[in-house]
Amino acid sequence: MPLAVVAAVAACGQQSQQPAESGVDDAGNVTLYTTREPGLIQPLLDAFSEETGIRVDTVFVRDGLNERLRAEGERSPADVVMTVDTGNLLDLVEAGHAQPLQSGVLEAAIPAHLRDPEGRWFALSLRDRVLYAEKDLELDGFAYEDLADPQWKGKVCIRSGQHPYNISLIAAMIARHGEAATEQWLRGVKANLARKAAGGDREVARDILGGICDIGIANAYYVGRMKNSEEGSEQRQWGDAIKVVRPVFSGAEDGGTHVNISGAILARHAPNRDNAVTLLEYLVSDAAQSLYAKANYEYPVKAGVELDPVVASFGELKVDPLPLAEIAANRKLASELVDRVGFDQ
Template sequence: MNTHAIATSTFLVASLFLSASAATAAEINIYTTREAGLIQPLLDAFTKSTGTKVNTVFLKDGLAERVATEGASSPADILMAVDAGSLVDLVEKGVTQPVESAVLNAAIPAQLRDPKGNWFALSMRARVLYAAKDADLKSFNYEELADPKWKGKICIRAGQHPYNTALFADYIAHYGAAETEKWLTGVKANLARKAGGGDRDGAKDILGGICDIAIANSYYVGLMRSGKGGPDQVKWGEAIKVILPTFKNGGTQVNISGAAVAKNAPNKAEAVKLLEYLVSDEAQKIYAEANYEYPVKAGAATDPIIASFGQLKIDSKSLTEIVGHRKQASTLVDKVGFDN
């Protein structure tokens, strides 16, 4: 083969390689434990804006194991999860990589992201207080749940549920295990019924006169009042008012949905661009409208139902620290017989 033919052949091979690379870079693959339908409006908006296609693979369980098994050949670019504990678990299992992004760091409060940039919160839900709508109650501290004045008046789902172990772990972060054990014992003594059911049952039971107050997540109120849960749930949602409780030396406990860039992401640059888009004003507004969640970015639009609760002041304890206390919180739930 002459020199010209060799050069032409080399050029063609390089062109084909670059074309293939460009095609690959034009797609992002997300592995998510969050129902893909909940985030699809955001992904559609990103694709419309950038032309980059986004594929999703829903995994109810085993996200970290799936990515670890695939190893270096994994097509996953972004790993999405609902719950800070799941994101920390991904880091501990070595399937994420750190990201340096001024956009993400500016938009997301420090306590809502990994200190080393391995994961980032994208939306929040608060652990709030439901109360009868005509109750003479305007503010509340989590510490008050153990006050004997609430004996026989509190409803809550199982203490071992992740929503509650997160709250109890936050209490440990503030006061330590010994004080948390005393507090949990007091809360249990104040229950109107056995801890159990779902968060929306707290609103239902307030309407039914079983309890005066309940601890539950903020976004369920949006689901109830909007009618998405049916006419009965509209009645439950309208029977309550929501108070944003705080720790006496902190703020309101929140949990998150969030994401990380996979360790072997084939399209890291595009993945980071998508994460940066997800904390834009446009995307944060979509999060708020679709799922009744709080935006992580200050000043971003919040759904009117959620905004009606008042200004959210998130707790100062980092989610990484709180997650570190969850196992201890779970042990304390069993120790005090909270769910018995």
């Protein structure tokens, strides 16, 4: 199996490894800049190299991705840039780091609202923002708006409102209902909190097990990780204490569950453009999308791909059709509302 290069710049607080022999026929290389932990995507990259003979040199950039690309300019070795969160992806586009790509393969695999109409960014996997509920709680359905219902007073757990996962959800609420209604909703959610908005998504499940809260909002893929953890482990106990309900937006005929994404761009100055396109198209193949689903428990963007059994048990995912760019446009206002209502205090 080939090993990607994990390169870094010491000033950016990154760690480096030297390239190893790939063990595949040499069809050139492609350089991937990514904010994703290399271990999470390495199975995809290994499979790609085995199939194509193209070596993937991976540069893990924890912070300062935009700044690094700006500093490198036309000299940048980046061919593909991969990140998580719609806002982070669109920041790259707005900073001029992407070049447009028209690809029938990408357009056929990725629904229109999950890619840029001008071909500057593409979603590769989905992260649905769902309800964790105590496993014996009777719920026929749930709307995101219900989090502010007084019946849940003292029963809701959630991580910081300023976390990108929650900023994205709040931004979608603004797109659906406007600023004033979203502010009122946020105040209602804060009034229902069982504890300070803090911790991570898995801590929501932990605190449901501990009887601190009954429900909470978190990403679905964490449940895949928890429920597939070793029998008897803490995380397995947390996962086994909850069930997943996929909320929708109230009153929206076209409403579905809010998703965030992992995605990628074709770098503006990609020196290995053809290999970069080959990598991007591979990442929406059935094989790669299945690896996303089974290794990371994320939801594939391509329809018809087999899911991990735990993820499949959540039922069909109907994605909220609001364009991601429209949601991302409200991020700044969403952050301001979190501070305005003192959500994290």
